[in-house]
Structures are given as structure tokens and as C-alpha cells.
Amino acid sequence: MRLLSSLTPLGQHFSFRLRIVISFQSCNFPRLFTMASSEESLRNTLSQKQSAVDAQANAVRALKAAKAAKAEIDAAIEALNGLKIEKASIEKKLQAVVTGVGGDGALNRESFRQAVNNTLERRLFYIPSFKIYRGVAGLYDYGPPGCAVKSNVLAFWRQHFVLEENMLEVDCPCVTPEAVLKASGHVDKFTDLMVKDEKTGTCYRADHLLKDFCNEKLQKDLSISSEKAAEFKHVLAIMDDLSAEQLGAKIKEYGIVAPDTKNPLSDPYPFNLMFQTSIGPSGLLPGYMRPETAQGIFVNFKDLYYYNGNKLPFAAAQIGQAFRNEISPRQGLLRVREFTLAEIEHFVDPEDKSHPKFTDVANLEFLMFPREEQMSGKSARIIPLGEAVAKGTVNNETLGYFIGRVYLFLTRLGIDKNRLRFRQHLANEMAHYAADCWDAEIESSYGWIECVGIADRSAYDLHAHTEKSGVPLVAHEKFAEPREVEKLVIAPVKKELGLAFKGSQKNVVEALEAMKEKEALEMKANLESNGEVEFYVCTLGKNVLIKKSMVAISKEKKKEHQRVFTPSVIEPSFGIGRIIYCLFEHSYYMRPSKGGDEQLNVFRFPPLVAPIKCTVFPLVQNEQYEQVAKVISKSLTLSGISHKIDITGTSIGKRYARTDELGVPFAITVDSTSSVTIRERDSKDQIRVSVEEAASVVKDVTDGLRTWENVWSTFPHHASAAAED
Template structure:
């Protein structure tokens, strides 16, 4: 890497320099990520495919460490159920969830070469370029700011009008664009089975697999709310024109949590653990004021004032903040931005994005949304299977209740092995559907009824089912739970972490800048390097002994027995982000060096591995070790 690229990496601590040359900064970082086996373009020998990226050995270790910490912070801390659902999904599921109709972006085409472009990105890019023009008026700048805040939510007609108003043309070619923009569904479509008769999609999120299995997970939780289900899995989005490298990929890893809660009680018993946290927040009302930016707010006050709609949503916002900071994300370049009214999904009660600032700007890396009861209601309606929970009432109450009673003998004779599916579908009818069926049975004696779990219609006659309303005394309340969903884009988080952790420092001789990844020990790909000061049998045997102990502790490490100088070995390890180095320079004791301070302590040969293990696992800090050994 040349000196210019090194100086650009040094700009990591000089935000203005990154802003001036973001593309050059990204290029310099990409070289390191490739050289040190963090990531490569997929299928590179065949010129690659835009939007696809492979992780090398170092990148895969970082990913595993991030996921390990994620499980510690969420799955283990909250006693969540962790599941693994299939990525290949039948079309009916995404019809119910709304993805088939609504999971789209607006696309325009270069009318000369036929290349497709995402319309809102073209308008956004135009606005951002024009804003850099120091000669534009304050009025024009305000107009551009307003457009940037709503561009992703404009209709096809509105976007098309802006493209024509500003004379926006195709990138690279300046060719005219098709008009108006047209919707493009981002899901990868396929067929299931040899006949191709069953349409399917590769999932664009992991959530739907959890929602459709709600009843099973409700049983696993002891039929008590709240409870949460977590899932880590690969998802697929057929991006129109992915231009942001690792930030906008067509295949990536999501870690999602579906926290099911009583809609009438969204308090959280552990909210006091996070309510005193202060960090950058950007509520929607502040975004609507000209020239405002995120400010540090107290999380407890934001919930108390209703800025964040519930303790449960606030609790997860706080936990996400702590998790990202623990990964090495700079807290001054991390904000939580509330969705504005025109951004909110129609079903959402509230939604906040954890956005991390990097050379691409502010990037959404985690979405924390109160999805209300939309998903469970949608799947109940289409599948005809009830997805509900119960809560005991303080005192029994009189209610008018819909009672659907299948006549099991008649059902068994008519449907045999399909009886269970038909009965479940009948009992999942809502009041309007049930009373309509009752009227048809009374007037015609039978009715056709679609059973989604069988994929066909069946005929129900009046002798098979009783449908009536009656007043009854109930001691439980039956309801559809709400869902609070934190959704983590693991690849985006990792890339922002790379940008925040990379820096340079002068070599010992002062003649060059050396790259350093300042990863926290918990997420560093390699926790420790071990090398003998000189090549002799005693030191090499001691090195092997330490390595054996580290392996026994499950600590990923490297042995370096090359003939390079100690300084070069340290520099090589620092560029990979290795936090600790053990130098075997005696038969009875060794030196442990810490990457960031470059300080060293001396420990006995026998305890070297255990000292490094305690720091690599986060049980001890370097300061703890220094205080004990130097105290």
C-alpha cells in the first residue's frame, strides 16, 4: 500500500478528510480487507457479480465473533428461543405478509444500453452532489434537504417528475432514462418441485418463518408472554443496482429477534438497566425542523415523554446501543433515528434505526420496530389457523363469545385424514367470516370453504358444525400479541466496524505509516500471536506448550516462527487486529504485548495462556492484568 492510501486510512480519526475523499478511503480499506483475507469479490476470476461478496478466513472469524457476542447480549441475556427456518418459502406466505405486492423499489432504465437504475438513488445522488456546490442559495439547499428526507417514500409519478424536473440522466453514460419509474420486486423468485407448479421465493428476511410457527414457539415458552424468538440466517434481495459494495449486497446475513408481547402491557422489567443511558437520538419532530441533527438524549426521558412508544421498544434500543459500542463502533458516530410519518410501515406503531456513520454517510444497520400485531393477524387470516395468546383476567367477566363447534363424528366421516386441518381452519374464522358461513348454511344447507393448509376447498354442510353467539363467563383474555423486532444487518455492522477500527501509526523508525485494526478482543479474528524471540529448540518447545494451552481454552491464535524481526511480526499482527502477542524470550517466562498501547508485561510461562484467555474472553482487561502484575 502506498503512502497516499495509508494517509487516507489515517483519516479515520480525521472525519473531515474522510468526507473529502470517501471513495479513495474506501479503496484503501478494500485493499487491506482483501490482502488480510477479510473479504473478496465473489467469483472474481470470472469478473465477479455486483452485490455478491465472500468472506475470507479473517472475515469469517470476525462474523462468528460478532454473532457470538450477539447471542450473549440478546439470546442468552433474555432467555430467547433460537430457531433456524428455511430460506426457500412458498409464495402464499409472502402473499399473506404483503411482500409480493409491496417489497419493491422503483426502477428506471437507460434507454440506450438498457441498464437498470434505482430511481430514488439517482435523485438522492443528484441532490447530494448539488448540495456540495457552495454557490447554491439557502432556499435551494433547504429544498434539497427536504427532498432527501422523503425521496425513498415518493410515488412512481413523483419520482419521475423530479427526474424530469432536474434533468437527471443515467450515470456514466448521460443517456436519457425511461419514464415513469416502474416497481421492481426485490425477491428472488423460483419454483418448488420438479413440475414447477408451486411458486416460491428466497426469503428477503427471516421473520416470516418465525411468525408462521408462532403456536409451536408459544408452547415452548410455557404459553406465557412476553417471550422472544431469535434467528440468524442468510437472506436474499435482488437489488436493482448495488453500488455500495458491502453495504448493499444481494445476499447477506440477518440476525433478527421477534419479541412477542401483550399489546396492553409493553412495560419491561429490565428497562431500569438501560434507562439512564445517554446517546445520540434523532426523533421525527427534530428531523422535520430545518438544520437539526441528532442530539444526546436520556433514554428514560425519551420513553417517559412518549418519544419512544414503550419500555420494551426502549429497552431494546438501549441494548442495541450497548452491543454496537462493545463491537468497537464509535459512539459519536452512532445515532438512533426515528422513522418519520411518511416512512413508517402502515402496520408499525413506532420504529427506530440504529444508523452508523461511515464513508457512505449514515447507514442503517439495525432496525428496531414495534410491528404491532400485523404479521400474526395476516397469517391467521390467510391460513385460517389461529395465532393467539391468552392472559388470565383479575376477575371473570361476562362476554358475548363466538362459539364454533365442529361435529367431530360428521367431520371424520367426511374428511378422514384431513379432519384436523378442516377443524383448525373453522376454529380460526373471525366473527364476520363465521356469521357469513352461518347464514349460508341456514339458507342453502352447505357452503364451500377453503382450507389453506390443504390447498383446496371443501364442502361443509349444516350437520358438520354449530356456529352461534352466546354470553358466557370468561376468566381469560384471548388476543393476538404485538411484536417488537430488532433486526441486525451483520454485514453492514461489520463493514462500519472496519471503518471505525482502522487507523495508522508511525513505524518505530518513523519512516512509514503502519495499518492497525483496533478491534476489541471479543471480536478480533485472531486473539493472540505467539512467537519465539530467536529460533532455538527450547523457545520453540515453549511456544508449542503455550499454543496447546490456548487451543485447550478455545482461543484462536497464530504461531509465527518466521525469521522476521520482532518489530515486523508485531506490525503484521497489528494490521490483522490481533490484540495480544506473546514473545517467548526465556525458558521460564514470557512477554505479553498489548496492541493499542504497545505496553508489555512479564508473566511466567505457565500462566501466559490463562492471562491471554481471560482478556480474550472479556473477563479481564489489559488494565486489570497490568495492575495485578505491576502492582
């Protein structure tokens, strides 16, 4: 986040993982810049009302001191109470405005999140890592159902992107030598600003403390003036652009102290977020745990280009672990120290960013939030993707194609399309070299979360590695016919230069040859008009006098057989853990039990991601039914449908509840030896099918070959008994 300033060439590439869109205010983005008029007028009214209350309270006191008549005092008190009620009403309105939705929205979000996380942790979707050793902040395990969801999400990612698009998948190590991450810029720039409790040494992220302070003031202190409120909002908006010094000055100005101890804080200083280690036994080869998987692809560009028959465009992909040594992780599963990334690097000719399959996605429509709409205070709105590309809102077809594919990927997983938007980076969020960048943001109880970054990074990364490694990472376009091009030719006359500069001749020759076209043509003009020219030779640290006889500068026509260029790269980068967490929130709901006496948890996962596709229940504990359950289980295994038999004697209603809470879409209940029922999780509809058909019906619906509606209209319905819920 702190890297998003346009001064930081790496900002855009690093932005993913770093950014969680600040808070709910940012849904109405312009409020970060100009305060919404309702809020401003409410703050002003509140301030006036406060003055009126104070004045009336003084009046009451004065009447009491003057021992005025009781009736008079009572009337004054009544007026004071009236003013207080009016003030409370304004406060309530203001509270509602600053916390977003209807006053207790924040509270609802908190309690919703609590309910989801309780269920997730109780059913072992995830577990705080190393729990028996009191855990480590920012590290989580996926337990059995979470692990199954993750593996389904990754399998679908591979199907949807790698296989369908014929991408070249690679698998590189996490341990990475320093040279690679020096070239990419991570060694120097992948930092967060940190402050320390001056007494205990506890570390905090400087921007977090400032952000918390401003948010706290804005949301809980209704007495601040509208000017002060505007200032805090401004600070929140520009926080990512603040230097260490500016951040430190703000912390001092607001008197912010260590939250746990109230001790004073150190000045902010940068802390590199990579886990450092040492490769081999000598201690001489520093290494890091990779902060992203992309670099492994960039350094292999040459081989991959060759593998692709030296043809562009092509895409390479990688799924793997990445690491960030967060200063103080918060926000649970959303900001962790180790996470799975899935990244695509699509290499393309910078002169042709069209995409042959763009028409496949051009008709998709979804929430987009272009830069201009953010700046002018509008909201995200539904835009057809074809229109966004045609109008130039989205920079090019390839970028647009990936936006469309990401939309399809996320919604097929079960992300609610009404809580998914594509937000374009603002100018100050984007690196100077980036052509365009859009984030797929998903709304969760934490706000809008950046889950996929889709960026046109131009040639930046390949350039950087070409420069540092000395290996040209370039592509070639062979011309059908040789093409004539004009080339600048600088020909130093060594004999003349040798006579004039003796031992320094070599430096002068090199400096002449290194001139850029503009400089050379200026020299040519000067030599032609004046016969000589002053010329600065940096390796000598001084000017020398170049005469017309010493160098010949000309433009010549040459034939070229090919064009050599550095490809542009379009990078969709997926934070798998974040997507999964948002999916958990979007899939979760509660519904009353049949008796209405308790609330039951359900995850409405589509079969594609459900951790288990089907449970098999013998209705009562009996040898025959268990035998049938085993037969069905065997068919399900043969069909590759993950499932579980539950032969506990628990009531069928309880078993359904248990399976709903894991998001299992189908339950087969064995209540006879010839036919069984299949229940769909969300509708609770039940059909009756023969034992032989059961597995194939579940398989067909799971694989998307049939819909439940289709099955429902084909098979006889089963009315559940009271006990079966």
C-alpha cells in the same frame, strides 16, 4: 426506502436493508426541509458577486474597446481581480458548507474509506465473490479474519440476546413458498423503481439517478441559485414518497440520462427485489429466497407459544441468510445481494408492554434523536433511556429495554458510542400500524448507516398470516374469575325472511349477521322508529326492505372465561454485515512505525471480536524457542483461545505490524525458555510472565476476567529493544 410512505403498510418492516440515510446533510436533518441560513446567504452573496464580476469584466472590455488610458484599464483589471478573489473566497465557504465538514471533508472520508478497504481486502477480511470469474456486483466473501470476526459477533449476539434473555431460537430454510411472502406483502410490494437505458437495456434504480443528480448539483455546481438549491433539497427529502409517475416526471424535467451512455431512459417501473425460483420439478410451485428471517418466526407462532407454556411475553430469534436482488448495488459491503440477518420477534400483550428488566438499562445514556428534535432542526443529544421512556418519547418499556440492550451490544463490540445514535422514525417513514420505531444508526464514511431497526409492529404480521393461512395466531388470557361482557346479538327470523325473499333468503341472513356493531345498532333504532329500513345486500347487489319482524337485534350480557387476542410484536432486526463494516471503520487507525518512515495499519478490535486473540512469536528461529512456542500454543488451545504461531524469520517489528493489521490484541514473544513477553496491541506495553502463566494471563484478559491495566500493574514490565518496535 421507496416503501417508507405512510401509504405503504409494509414500509416500516421493509425499511431496514432499504435505507441508508441519504447523505451527510441528514446529520443536520432540518436542512433537508429548510435550507440552513448560512448556505442561503452564501448562495445569494455568491450570486451578487458573480453579477459584480460580470459587470466589471464588461467594464474592462468596454475600456479596452474604447482604447482608454492604460492606467485606467489596469485599475479596472485590478478591481476585477479583487472581485474574483472575493468570489473565490465565498465559493470556498459555500463548498465547505455543502460538503459538511471543512471543505475537503468528503475527500477525507473517501481517502479514509480507501485506506480501510485496502487493508481489509489485502488481509482477506473480505474478497469480492467469484473474483476469478470477474465477480458479481453485490456479492462478497468473508475471508479467514473476516469470517472469524463474523463468527465472534454472532456468538456474542447469541450470548447477549438468546441465552441471557431465554429466547426461543429457530432456524428456518431460505427457500420460501410464495403463499408465505404473498401474505407478508413482499410479493406485491417489495419493489424498487427501475429505469432502463433505452438503447443498451442497462438497468438503474430510478431514485438513485435522481438523487445523484440533485447531490451533484448541490455539491459541485456552486452557481445555482438559492431557490434552485432549495428545490433540489426538497426533492431529496421527499424522494421516498414519490410515485413512479412523479419520479419519471422529475427525471424528464431535469433531463437525466443514462450515466454510462448518455442515452435516454425508460419510464420508471417497479422491479421485485426477491430472487425467484421454483420448488420441486413440476414448475408449479413458485418460491423465493427469503428477503428477511422474520416470516419464519411468525408462521411458527402457534407452536412457539405452546412451547413457551402458552404464556406471554416471549421472544423468538433467528440468525440466517437473507437475499435482495438489488438493481445495481453500490456502497460496497453496505448494500449487498445476500447478507446475514439476526432478528428477534418479542411477542407481548398489547395491553401490557412493561418489561421486568427495564430497570437494568434505565440508567444508560446515549445519543438519541427523537422525531420532534429532527423536525425542529435540533441535533441528536444524550438522553437517559429511563427519561425517554418515562416522558413517552419512546413508546413503551419493552421497546426501551431493547434499545438499551442494542446499545450495550454494539458498544461492547467496539462501536464508538459517539458515532452511534438512535433515531426515531418520522411519521412519514412509519407504517400506519406501527406504534413506534427507532433505528440504531452508526456513522461511517458513507454517512449515518441504519444497522439495527427496533420497531413496535403491533399485531400486523400475525394478523396477516392468520387471515391468509386460516390458522388463528392468537394468545389467550384465562381470567381468574369469569368476566361479564356485553355482546351484540343479531338474530334473523328465518321464517319471515324466507317468506319475503325466498331463494335469496340465505344472502340476506348472511348480510344481516355480518353487520358491524354500529350498523346493527343503527338498524335497531330505525326499525324501532320506522318499522322498516332499506338494507344493502352486497351479494345480491341491491337494497332490500327489512321489516321489524324479520330480525331481532339486542345487546346481551355474557360470561367470558378468557380473553383471546393477537399479540403485539416488538422487532429488533440486525444487519450483521453492516454492523461488521462499521466496526471495521471504527476500529481502524494508522500510526507511524518506530522509525517514523511509514504509516502502519491497526484494528483496535476488543478481544471479544478479534479474529485471533493472540500470536506467538519465537524471537529468533531456534529449536528451543519453537518448542516453547508449541507448549504455549497447546495451553492456548486447551483454554479455547484462538491463536497463531509465526515462526518466520522476519523481524519482530514486522511481525508485530502484521499482527496489528489483523487486530490481534496480544502477542507472546518467546525470548527465553523460562519466561516470555506479552505485548498489548494499542498501548504496545509489554510485560514479562513465566511460560506456564502466559496462556492463562491471555485467557483472563480475553475473557474479560482481568483488565490489561490490572495485568500491567501485576507483572514486571519489559522494555522493548530497538528492533522490536
